[in-house]
Amino acid sequence: MSIEAALSFDNFHKAGLVESLASQSMLRPNPRLEQCLANSAAHGLPPISVRPMAGQFLSVLTQALGAKTVLEIGTLGGYSAILFAEAGAKVTTVEIDPAARAVAVDNTAGLGEDNKVDVVLGSGLEVMPRLAAEGRKFDMVFIDAHFDDEWEHFDWAVKLTRPGGCIILDDVVAALFYKDLVHEGQESFMTRIGRDERVRMALVPTVAVHPMVPTPAFNGFIVATVKE
Numbered sequence: 001m002s003i004e005a006a007l008s009f010d011n012f013h014k015a016g017l018v019e020s021l022a023s024q025s026m027l028r029p030n031p032r033l034e035q036c037l038a039n040s041a042a043h044g045l046p047p048i049s050v051r052p053m054a055g056q057f058l059s060v061l062t063q064a065l066g067a068k069t070v071l072e073i074g075t076l077g078g079y080s081a082i083l084f085a086e087a088g089a090k091v092t093t094v095e096i097d098p099a100a101r102a103v104a105v106d107n108t109a110g111l112g113e114d115n116k117v118d119v120v121l122g123s124g125l126e127v128m129p130r131l132a133a134e135g136r137k138f139d140m141v142f143i144d145a146h147f148d149d150e151w152e153h154f155d156w157a158v159k160l161t162r163p164g165g166c167i168i169l170d171d172v173v174a175a176l177f178y179k180d181l182v183h184e185g186q187e188s189f190m191t192r193i194g195r196d197e198r199v200r201m202a203l204v205p206t207v208a209v210h211p212m213v214p215t216p217a218f219n220g221f222i223v224a225t226v227k228e
């Protein structure tokens with residue numbers, strides 16, 4: 001096969017197969033995560049937690065950073081919160097929907113003192129200023145709260161992350177398309193974040209299967225580190 005064929009756009013059609021091959025070889029069985037997904041589905045939560053491979057990335061990142069404290073905005077049933085906790089962090093996770101919060105409390109029960117999950121009911125923009133007023137700082141902040149208030153969540157995340165710590169803003173590419181912000185010269189939450197001198201950052205584009213759409217989805221996240 002030629003290099004051109006190896007890099008062909010058509011290969012995106014096989015993104016699902018590549019992800020499945022990678023998942024089969026790289027992911028290990030995890031009864032707590034499996035139970036979390038089953039219990040979340042049984043309670044009617046939508047299948048929108050991070051995909052298993054993306055979750056594994058978050059887990060590896062937590063360990064690589066040595067993160068002991070993680071703040072998450074958008075808990076759903078607690079799938080990603082469990083990954084942060086199992087990677088060794090104490091997790092504060094914020095969920096606006098009381099029904100989802102109750103499922104997450106159930107799913108995250110029984111973790112140890114050093115990696116327990118505190119599921120706070122409220123919106124990110126209510127809870128983040130409160131945490132900042134308490135002087136809280138986190139090693140890592142993960143923002144995964146639908147396509148809303150990206151800049152505002154990111155701004156608070158910078159204030160709540162220790163110097164050298166890390167922020168992940170998920171679903172950036174999908175949000176840009178959702179809000180019709182993909183045009184030459186277009187101002188957006190991404191360009192605003194891009195001008196933020198408090199952080200260094202990169203957009204990591206992804207193509208992955210998603211249970212809600214039949215074809216592989218083009219998405220991506222911003223990873224940023226707060227300057228020392």
Ligand SMILES: C[S@@+](CC[C@H](N)C(=O)[O-])C[C@H]1O[C@@H](n2cnc3c(N)ncnc32)[C@H](O)[C@@H]1O
Binds near residue numbers: 073078081095096145
């Ligand atoms: C994509 S899901 C989170 C998935 C979760 N991080 C995981 O991977 O398991 C988004 C969640 O954010 C919650 N949410 C939406 N807007 C929010 C906000 N402003 N503050 C807190 N939670 C919010 C939704 O109710 C939903 O449960």
